[in-house]
Amino acid sequence: MSAPSLEEGAAPPAIEVRGVTHRYDPKSAAAALGPVDLVVTPGEFVVVVGASGCGKSTLLRLVAGFETASEGSVLVHGDEPRPGRAGLVFQQPRLFPWRTVGGNIDLALATASVPAEQRTARREDLLSQVGLREVSQRRTWQLSGGQQQRVAIARALAVPSDLLLLDEPFAALDALTRERLQEDLRASSTRTGGTSVFVTHSVDEAVFLGTRIIVLTSAPGRIALDVPVPLPREGADPAEVRGLPEFAALRAEVGAHLRSVAA
Numbered sequence: 001m002s003a004p005s006l007e008e009g010a011a012p013p014a015i016e017v018r019g020v021t022h023r024y025d026p027k028s029a030a031a032a033l034g035p036v037d038l039v040v041t042p043g044e045f046v047v048v049v050g051a052s053g054c055g056k057s058t059l060l061r062l063v064a065g066f067e068t069a070s071e072g073s074v075l076v077h078g079d080e081p082r083p084g085r086a087g088l089v090f091q092q093p094r095l096f097p098w099r100t101v102g103g104n105i106d107l108a109l110a111t112a113s114v115p116a117e118q119r120t121a122r123r124e125d126l127l128s129q130v131g132l133r134e135v136s137q138r139r140t141w142q143l144s145g146g147q148q149q150r151v152a153i154a155r156a157l158a159v160p161s162d163l164l165l166l167d168e169p170f171a172a173l174d175a176l177t178r179e180r181l182q183e184d185l186r187a188s189s190t191r192t193g194g195t196s197v198f199v200t201h202s203v204d205e206a207v208f209l210g211t212r213i214i215v216l217t218s219a220p221g222r223i224a225l226d227v228p229v230p231l232p233r234e235g236a237d238p239a240e241v242r243g244l245p246e247f248a249a250l251r252a253e254v255g256a257h258l259r260s261v262a263a
């Protein structure tokens, strides 16, 4: 028996967006997004930036399986996207306020069919990752905004998924908490090697978090810039990364593109 060729054995892309245009109103000529072509390799951390209303959330919703493209196709690891396939984090944490912090994580673990006997250890591990073990018994409404967002991130990580979709998850946070969560997310995505797509309005955040940055044009969003981020990740000190000349150069390049597509 001959060995499979590389071509046959090659894993499909994490995300494959081909010729996608999306209209929320099928009768309207106005598209919310597209046409867009985008292929994301497993392990990439893609950050999407662009003017308000250009279709960033629409792109995430198509990949999450909440919307079906009006034209073109979207595949996630070679399959049709379906809700529940990817971990999701939104700007508002959307927690269950009547449950404790630990209870929110437990629910996610149960929904993800993690065996009951493994849930406690997994919950404690996730809460440690986001620095919330000491507040496990509190109700979520007793937490600060930053803590609530960390619960939402732990909950997204509770669902074993190789794909994380994040829609402006840090937008409502104070600067210090935002920086701390950016550092946690950068480190955890480097450690786990999962694929992430992250939407933000902050160019700084895009350059710090991403391994690749996509700038969309104004509505309907098309890809105006698609650049790799040439910054160290594994074991890199966040302050040093932010101070590198390459960081400043890319921030200037992405900022200039954003201004030119908004003009």
Ligand SMILES: Nc1ncnc2c1ncn2[C@@H]1O[C@H](COP(=O)(O)OP(=O)(O)OP(=O)(O)O)[C@@H](O)[C@H]1O
Residues within 6 Å of the ligand: 024, 025, 032, 033, 050, 051, 052, 053, 054, 055, 056, 057, 058, 059, 219
């Ligand atoms: N559920 C919906 N029904 C109808 N139109 C929608 C819906 N969601 C978004 N739109 C429209 O689609 C376009 C793109 O919206 P989208 O939320 O994807 O943009 P965005 O880039 O994420 O914006 P922002 O940066 O302001 O969050 C906008 O014109 C918006 O009004």
